[in-house]
Amino acid sequence: MKKNENVEERSVRDDVARAIADKIISMQLLASKALNRWERNLGLHRRKLVFTLFFGLAGGYCAYLLGNAFLGDDRSASYPAIKGDMHRSPEIPFPVDTGTANDTTGNSFKADNK
Structure with a gap:
């Protein structure tokens, strides 16, 4: 019984979506024909x-x-502030900045201390 209700509900939603899509397409065709007529007269x-x-x-x-x-200018964008370890799990240790970062090639880079 519930499966039939879901099929009927889906069918109604599909019919509504199809009607909306048909209306949008007909409006686009009207606009296209009007622009084509206007452009032909230029x-x-x-x-x-x-x-x-x-x-x-x-x-x-x-x-x-x-x-x-x-x-x-990036100042116009508003980003949420990050509050350090507010959401940090107590089991996960806080990362320690050693001052250098190593990539996979073995090159060492000095970290920015701002």
Whole structure:
């Protein structure tokens, strides 16, 4: 009995999801047809202008995002503060900084003491 209820519930959810997807697709088709009609009525000079403006704005925005990601100010991001050994298990010993760190190649690096 419970298995049939799950199948029916899943069927209802699938029907709702299908209806939403169909509505979204029909809205996309309407927008596509309207843009296609608008673009067809443009002359060659206007098409080049629209093309240049669209890709210029999109490229400028991408450049802004990349520049902000690599060169941006990290102070605007708020990260939660870490409170040392507040969540540390008592069985796990706290790591001790020896001042050097060894990698697998045997090279030794001096740790930053800030």
